[in-house]
Amino acid sequence: MSTASTPIYNGIWRILADWFCVPRHAPSLPVHENEKITSRRPAPGFRNYLYFTSIVIFAVVAIPLTIVWGIMTSQEPVIGLIALPFLLLGMLAIAAITWLAIRLRYDTTWYVFSDRSMRLRRGIWLIRETTITxxxxxxxxxxxxxxxxxxxxxxxxxxxxxGGGNAHQASTQGHTGLIEGIENASELRDAIREKIGKNRTSGLGDEPDLQSSANDATTAAHSFTLQHVAVLREIDNLLRQQ
Incomplete structure (x- = not known):
């Protein structure tokens, strides 16, 4: 963003944040003692990527409209000249709204990580926060x-x-977290895998469940009394006589 446009955007951002109660800072996560919290936004290249895709879409829409206007002007010059200001103003309005929407989307996207979970926030009109352990x-x-x-x-x-299935299906079911526009994505992927391993080996994974099941089975076995054993033997004798 240019230096000249930064104050303009900051003023618009402040007004919209106040009107729509848009959070300006990164979301928080519940933490334990001595637990480290890190937060990050998408890389600046993600903003440029959104600008590029919007320019392509804008060109796809603007070029046919320009061709239609040229044909109309060749047949009806007066009508074409009257429609020209409206056409230009419409394109400028669309470009300005798109530019602002991309900036707002970028500034409202946050990724927060703790030792146990992550929280993803995105959205302008509808703000979505997803927490994944x-x-x-x-x-x-x-x-x-x-x-x-x-x-x-x-x-x-x-x-x-x-969250099996393709990414779109999993996303609609709420089983997929998407961290968009990251530089060095492989490093973040490996860091998340490392935290997964630490959480599972520190007693937060499936091993405690297996141990709990084994303890429950042992407790159930020791809960039988002599009367229970006698009844079971009697049932076994009746079955053998049949």
Whole structure:
């Protein structure tokens, strides 16, 4: 963003944040003693990536409208001249709204990590926050398209328990966390995998459940009395006589 446009955007951002109660800072996470919290936004390349895709979409819409206006002007010059200011103002309004929406989307996107969980926030009109605990994560992968590669960014996709299927289906079921527009996505992926391993080996994974089941079985076995044993033997004798 240019230096001249920064104060303008900051003023608009402040007004919109007050009107729509948009949080300006990173979301918080419940933490334990001595637990480290880190927060990050998407890389600046993600903002440029959004600008590029919006320019492509804008061109796809603007070029046919311009061709239609040219044909109309060749047949009805007066009508074409009258429509020209409206056409230009409409394109400028669309460009300004798109620019502002991309900036707001970038500034409202946060990724917060603790030793036990992560919280993802995105959205402008509808703000969504998703909290994922590392012990429930089943798979972590990276995703990068050719345009993302050009801007030096990638996505980190986090699948939790029960989130099978493709990424779109899993996302609608609430079983996928998407960390968009990250530089060095492979490093973040490996860091998440390391935290998954630490949480599962520190007593937060499946091993305590297995131990708990074994303890329950042992307790149930010791709860039988001599009367229970006698009744079972009697039932066994009746079955043998049949």
């Amino acid at each position: 590392f012990e429930n994560i089943q798979n972590v992968s990276t995703r990068q398209g050719p345009v993302q590669r050009f801007f030096g960014i990638a996505d980190v996709v986090v699948d939790t328990a029960g």
